[in-house]
Amino acid sequence: xxxxxxxxxxxxxxxxxxxxxxxxxxxxxxxxxxxxxxxxxxxxxxxxxxxxxxxxxxxxxxxxxxxxxxxxxxxxxxxxxxxxxxxxxxxxxxxxxxxxxxxxxxxxxxxxxxxxxxxxxxxxxxxxxxxxxxxxxxxxxxxxxxxxxxxxxxxxxxxxxxxxxxxxxxxxxxxxxxxxxxxxxxxxxxxxxxxxxxxxxxxxxxxxxxxxxxxxxxxxxxxxxxxxxxxxxxxxxxxxxxxxxxxxxxxxxxxxxxxxxxxxxxxxxxxxxxxxxxxxxxxxxxxxxxxxxxxxxxxxxxxxxxxxxxxxxxxxxxxxxxxxxxxxxxxxxxxxxxxxxxxxxxxxxxxxxxxxxxxxxxxxxxxxxxxxxxxxxxxxx
Numbered sequence: 327x328x329x330x331x332x333x334x335x336x337x338x339x340x341x342x343x344x345x346x347x348x349x350x351x352x353x354x355x356x357x358x359x360x361x362x363x364x365x366x367x368x369x370x371x372x373x374x375x376x377x378x379x380x381x382x383x384x385x386x387x388x389x390x391x392x393x394x395x396x397x398x399x400x401x402x403x404x405x406x407x408x409x410x411x412x413x414x415x416x417x418x419x420x421x422x423x424x425x426x427x428x429x430x431x432x433x434x435x436x437x438x439x440x441x442x443x444x445x446x447x448x449x450x451x452x453x454x455x456x457x458x459x460x461x462x463x464x465x466x467x468x469x470x471x472x473x474x475x476x477x478x479x480x481x482x483x484x485x486x487x488x489x490x491x492x493x494x495x496x497x498x499x500x501x502x503x504x505x506x507x508x509x510x511x512x513x514x515x516x517x518x519x520x521x522x523x524x525x526x527x528x529x530x531x532x533x534x535x536x537x538x539x540x541x542x543x544x545x546x547x548x549x550x551x552x553x554x555x556x557x558x559x560x561x562x563x564x565x566x567x568x569x570x571x572x573x574x575x576x577x578x579x580x581x582x583x584x585x586x587x588x589x590x591x592x593x594x595x596x597x598x599x600x601x602x603x604x605x606x607x608x609x610x611x612x613x614x615x616x617x618x619x620x621x622x623x624x625x626x627x628x629x630x631x632x633x634x635x636x637x638x639x640x641x642x643x644x645x646x647x648x649x650x651x652x653x654x655x656x657x658x659x660x661x662x663x664x665x666x667x668x669x670x671x672x673x674x675x676x677x678x679x680x681x682x683x684x685x686x687x688x689x690x691x692x693x694x695x696x697x698x699x700x701x702x703x704x705x706x707x
Contacts, residue, residue, distance in 0.1 A: 335360055339696045351382045353572025359656045368393035386461050396420045399453050402698040408674035410650050411582050413657040421454040422538035429520045433530040436473050440536035443581045444560045447642035453580035458573045466577040469519035471707055473562040473579055474537045477514045490598055498707045504531040513556055539641055545635040549609040557589050559642045570698040585645045585650045590630035591678040647677035651684035669694050
């Protein structure tokens with residue numbers, strides 16, 4: 327096994343447990359030195375080190391070259407401790423949109439991201455990078471959790487039509503002037519909300535034309551048809567910030583493709599989301615009188631079968647949880663061959679269905695996060 331140059335830089339690259347960020351010049355130097363250890367990465371020259379140091383001294387910041395940005399984005403995916411799909415980290419498409427500065431330009435770039443990444447179902451992992459934050463931490467923000475997401479309309483104190491996870495954001499959109507369809511449904515796409523620096527947020531139309539949606543039907547029964555379930559094909563996380571070399575990009579939407587349990591076992595099944603298991607069980611005529619009939623388990627499996635079947639019928643790329651966890655094992659093997667340790671969050675890597683049947687179940691992981699990476703940021707509403 328080759329030696330691990332990463333370990334020599336790990337203290338400077340470590341994000342977990344750090345009370346204060348490193349000075350920018352130290353973070354930038356650590357990132358450039360990391361690139362020098364990476365096979366296939368752009369190799370910074372002594373001149374590049376001097377250029378970055380001089381820029382930071384004179385202006386307080388610096389800019390990544392396109393090649394540094396591309397590889398930094400891929401490293402951020404590789405370092406994502408919550409992602410089970412990291413085997414494909416080197417295949418990430420990077421769209422450099424740092425030159426865009428208006429809300430309208432950012433909105434159009436979001437639509438372009440959806441179109442580029444969806445590819446009529448032949449989904450490609452993609453990230454779009456908007457301008458970095460300034461020295462005060464101000465930069466463009468996309469307020470949506472994901473670029474495509476369904477509204478949650480409050481009908482009463484405890485009743486919500488649609489996705490309860492989006493009830494607060496739906497309230498915000500309504501306050502900003504959004505006019506939902508006259509006939510509201512449980513699957514109405516939300517508008518995009520974009521702000522620049524510390525300016526007021528602006529509302530843009532829902533990305534209907536750019537969002538491919540998949541009707542959900544069961545492979546063996548028509549029992550789900552009248553529910554008119556559907557889900558969007560492309561999950562584009564848009565509320566996290568990207569950190570590379572001490573630079574923060576607060577608007578950097580990124581997407582891969584779905585694992586079926588994300589939809590079938592969480593979005594549809596969680597009690598604080600669409601909470602469909604009781605209705606699915608009723609339609610399947612399962613005995614729900616007591617938990618020992620395992621009706622929830624049986625309904626959950628059938629719901630996930632429906633999701634997998636529907637995406638396959640629509641020719642939209644999706645991975646099942648068994649294949650996804652197997653790919654993570656291949657990722658771990660590749661990292662071992664490269665002499666790099668693998669960090670991870672076990673509670674995120676294990677799927678919410680049949681987790682103990684996967685080979686990740688008996689493993690343990692160090693959850694420490696390193697730069698570059700995707701980080702949570704404070705919600706704006």
